[in-house]
Amino acid sequence: MRDAKVLAAACAAASAYNALLTDSGPGHGPCANLTPGACTARPSPRTSTCGAPSMAERHLTPSKITAWLDCAAYLDLKHQVEAGIQAAPSLGQGSFAQLLTDKGLLHEAAVLATYRARGLRVVEAPARGDRESFSTWAKRVGPLLHATDWDVRYQFPMVHNGIRGVADFLLRQEAGHGAVTVEPVDAKLARKEAKPGHVLQLSFYAEAIAAATGTLPERMHLWLGSGDLETLLVADFDAYWQRLCSGLARTLELEVSTSAAVPEPCAHCAFCDFAGVCDARWRSGDSLVYVAGLSCADRMVLHDAGVATLDALASCTAQVPGVPEQRQSRLVAQARLQRQARAQDEALPPPFSLVQAGEDPVFGHGFAQLPEPDPGDVFLDFEGHPFWRADRGLFFLFGLIQQCADGTWEYLRWWAHHEAEEGEWTAELVEHLAERRQRHPGMHVYHYNHTERSSLEALVEDHGVAQVALTALVETGAFVDLLPVVRNAVQIGAESYGLKAVERLTGYERGHDVDAGAGAVLEYERWMCDGAQDALDAIAAYNEDDVRATRAVRDWLVQHRPADLPWRPAVLDPADDLPELDARVEALHAYGSGTPEHLLGDLLGYWRREWKAYLAPRLVACEGDTEDLLAEPTVLADLKLVGQVERLGKNGKPIRPLMRFRFPPQECALEDKVLFPVVDGPPAFADIARLDVAAGELDLVWSTGLQKQGVFPAVVAHDSWFTPRPKPAALSALADAVLNPAVAANPVALALLRGELPRFLPGRGPAGGIFTDDLDAMLGWTAALDGTCVAVQGPPGTGKTYRAARQIRALLQAGKRVGITAFSHHAIDNLLEAVVEVYRDLDELEDLHAVKKGGPATWTSGEVAHVSANRAAAAPTFALVAGTTSFCSATHYSYRRSPKRRTQERAAAARLSTSSATR
Ligand code: SF4
Missing domain, CATH: 2.40.30 (Elongation Factor Tu (Ef-tu); domain 3)
Structure with missing residues (x-):
């Protein structure tokens, strides 16, 4: 449903664009019959259902459609190039976009290798002929879909409803009784989840498969850069795809020469071949898009009010309806500074004005975020490669400057060329900063933009290093991001408040240049390909310039802050639980890496992370x-x-x-x-x-x-955080028990932590020590478990709930007290209901003493008591107790052992330590 939500937003955007087309002038509006719902035919972007001429000479591809979702003007420009009325843009080869294309191809090759390694019959589509049109090629290879000698088709061309595309992979599976399914699969670099454009591309392939085979695939798949396969139901997205096709149909009916979509900056611009074309158009029109801090919504309101250029905004004195007064004065001041900058010599520092603190609690209060300079101060910058590998990026350079005893500033750098080094240098960098802060309690780590701090937080978590030390630095305010300080302290006659623009205030002269952040990525890629040392040298020089420029900006801010303004406190109060957590983690980590105690030390920080x-x-x-x-x-x-x-x-x-x-x-x-x-x-x-x-x-x-x-x-x-409060407390209690043998520890929790194999009462384990899914066999050992646990695993529909319900009855009959827990009430209710059914079928309901804590009151017939208080649920009258993991972590269920049980556990622990030592 998440994807459906994203797509709904995408389609809303597409609809907004369609509305724009409707207003684009007489003679160019969409056909009324194409209004969604008014036309019963499935709309095709190439064949108007109202008889308008189809634009047979225009070609659509799934990737063009994806771009169109981001930017309404993109298709117009693309078609104008195809029609010869717009010069083709330079394709940006060698740029970041090319790098992404190359990485995408590598990822696709890795997926291909995976299919081959699985022993599937992979068949590549026959190549396109020299002078063969795409349609002819697709027509020629199309019948191969019906062949039976393949499991995976690679790079298969398809044309359907005026759209053409090459599916990365098609999967063929026998569905029983002679039926065959063909499902589309794409390989994409996205790591977390499918993006709307990806899903729509798959929707196209699904529809093309349906046209070719007569069967709409049920599922479609994406191999993400993370290596995960995301499977989506075609039916969940079909309606969006059809609606999108309606919008495309209207777009294609417009004459190429008269299409009127106005380019608006969007996420796609960074990768768009037309970036230069649109930039030239915006500049020649003195567009508002270059006023720093002016949003798309501002632009629309100002445009409607006749304030459509930077110059007009700079001259604006009347209040524009729909723009709050304070906001307008901020935007007008910004436009004036930029106009002033345009009129002066480019070599001069940009004009600026300091923002006076006023009613706004943030804007105007940037200087209040500055701590007093300290000799221990450090200026930090990272360089990273977001697509180092398809499944992960890499921070390959950590650079900083710090002041030496003789007053000079030294540049330190750490290169990380693989994951292990990234972890190693992350730990060393944090240790370096923590040690420096111990020597200089008033020192701070300055950076420009939040990336350095937030990336460092992600890195310590990824590598499991220096988490406590970094948390202490962050929570005591050691990191100072200068970007919000600048943004809320000063207005500058510049189109952006990026470091390169802001450093011009300070007169800082860069000694080197690698173009920009993306330039560092490209240089690093060059080093990865041919080991060119000059590429690394150029990156280091660029990184050193960045940290020195950050220092120049900090010093400039210090010079310009009001002299009577108090400094931000050097050290902020950390959260209360830090020292305690620190001590427990340290004690557990002292057991050494790879031990259960060390693992528990890592787990202690889980909720905090x-x-x-x-x-x-x-x-x-x-x-x-x-x-x-x-x-x-x-x-x-x-x-x-x-x-x-x-x-x-x-x-x-x-x-x-x-x-x-x-x-x-x-x-x-x-x-x-x-x-x-x-x-x-x-x-x-x-x-x-x-x-x-x-x-x-x-x-x-x-x-x-x-x-x-x-x-x-x-x-x-x-704020949607649901406090896990009893869970960290339960983990801490377990840690205390592990660290202090005088405190009782739940033996099952310990067994789980230690990864112990299940133990049973003598002669009561599974026959021959082998677990099977035979219910009678499971019921035989269920009540004989001796302080350990058995995980029962299986896909949906394999009978886990059925077996669990009967195991629960067996345990209750054996006089045990049974708990049911899960993260969701739904999952708990599902099993409880199955248990109730078992007892009802056997006419034993009066023997069932069950209680459920919290959640919806599903059982009103008295079969399961429903209570809202933990203490009530913990009453000894209930033998079957159900509640979420929060409830089960509460102290009412903390483990208390009898002296006899304690002796048994010590003996078992001694046995185990002997056996693990000999393993
Ligand atoms: S540069 Fe941006 S606005 Fe222009 S066509 Fe490309 S995506 Fe659209």
Whole structure:
């Protein structure tokens, strides 16, 4: 459903474009019969169902359609080139786009090798003839789909409904009774999940397969760069694909020479061959797209108000309806500075103005985020290759400058040419920074943009190194990102606030240049191909320039900050649990890598890492430009404080007050909780008491903690964190038990941690020591397990629930107390229901004493008691107890062992340590 949601957004964008076409002038609007739902024929982008001439000379490919989703103007330009009325753009070979193409081909080759290694019959489509048209080629090879001598077709050309494409792979499978299925498979570099364009390409291949074989495939697949195969149901996306085809049909009916889509900057521009064409068009029109910090929504409102150029915005004195006053004055000031910069000698530093602190709690307060300079300060920058391999990127250079005792600044660098080195140097870098902070408690690690800090956090987690040390540095405020400082302290006559633009304020002269960040990637790729040392030297020189320029920007900010403004505290208060966690982890890690204790040390930080992975992107999102945030539904931006609203409880006494904010129109997907960053402290959290999007009002419950913090948000982000509180506590209790034999530890948890094999009461284990799925055999050993566990695994529909329900009855009959747990109530209810059925079928319901804690009250007939309190569920009257993993981690179920049991466990532990020593 996630993909369906993404596609819905994509199709909404496509619909918006179609609306634009409708307005494009008389004679060029879409055929009324093509309105979705009005025409019963399946729309084809090449064959108008209303008899309009088809544009047979235009060619569509799935990748063109993907680009069209991002950018309405792309197809127009592409067709204008094909029609000879627009010069072909340079294809950017040797660029980042070419690099991606090459990496994509390598990934495809790896997938091909995987199919071959699996012993599948892989057959490549016959090659296209020298002068053969694509359609003729597809027609010639099409019948091969019906052959039976293949399992995988590679690079298979297909033409259907005016769209042509080459499917990476087609999978053929016998579906029984002589039926055969053919399913499309694409290889893409995306690592986490399919993107809308990828799914639509597959939808096209699925439809083409249906046309060729008479059967619409049920499934389609994507081999992601991570190596995972993502399988999607064709039916989930077919409706979107059909709707998209309607939009394409309308687009193709337009005359090439009169197509009127206006290029708008989008994510595709970075890879687009027409980037130069659009740039020239925007510049010649003095477009607003180059006003720094101006959003697409701003552009539309300003355009509608007749303020369509940078010059017009710079001259604008009247208030534009729909743009808040403060925002307009910020945008006008920006445009004026850029106009001033255009008029002066390019070699001069750009004009700037310092932003005065005002009502806005963020804009104008950049200088307040600066700590006092310290001799121990460090300036840091990384270089990385996002597509080092299809399944992972690589940070290949960590560079920094620091001041030596003689006052000079030295440049240190660490090269990582493979994963192990990346982990090694990550650990060494963090150790270096931590050690420096010990010697210089007031030192900070300056970087430009959040990448260095957030990448370092990801790296320590990936490699399992230096996590505690880095957390201590981050939480005590050692890292200082200068980009938000700049953005909220100064306005500059530049089109961007990137480092290269901002360093021009300082007069810093770069000694070297590798073009840009992507240039470093290309240079590194060159070194990977032919080992060219000059490529590494060029990257290092570029990296050194970046860190020295970062220092120049920091010094410039220090020179220009108001002299009477207090410095940000050098050291911020860390979270409370850090030292304790640190000590437990250290003690467990002292057992050495590869031991169960070391593993438990890693597990202790699991929820903390989850929390950080959850929190970090939300805090970063809150730091964006207001104009971008207004288009982001998971945050509510540009909040203006109205004031405190007092409240009385039912008894007439004052209860926690509300804090009321107003906000401008924006999309909003907030629910019941929000979080927001606090400049010099940990983030703050608040419950939503009232959110009226139409009225632009938000009431937050103003807790005592928030009252003490005394900070008010300008941006809040949706908070959906469900606290795992009892789980970290349960892990900590297990750690305490492992570290201190006097504390009781649950033997099953220990067995799981140690990876012990199942043990049974003498003579009661599976026959011959072999597990089978025979129910009688399973019931034979179920109640004889001796302090260990057995994992039963199987795909859906193989009878796990059926067997588990009967095993539970066997355990209850043996006088055991049984727990059912899962992450979701749905999964718990599923098994509980199966247990109830077993007892009902045997007419033994009166013997079942079951309770379920929390969740929906599915059982109202009394077969299962439903309680809301942990203590009630823990009552000894219940023999079968069900609840989520949070409930089962609660202290009511903490393990307490009898003296007799303790003696047995010690003996078992002694046996085990002897046997593991001899293994
Ligand atoms: S450069 Fe951007 S706006 Fe222009 S055609 Fe390409 S994607 Fe569209």
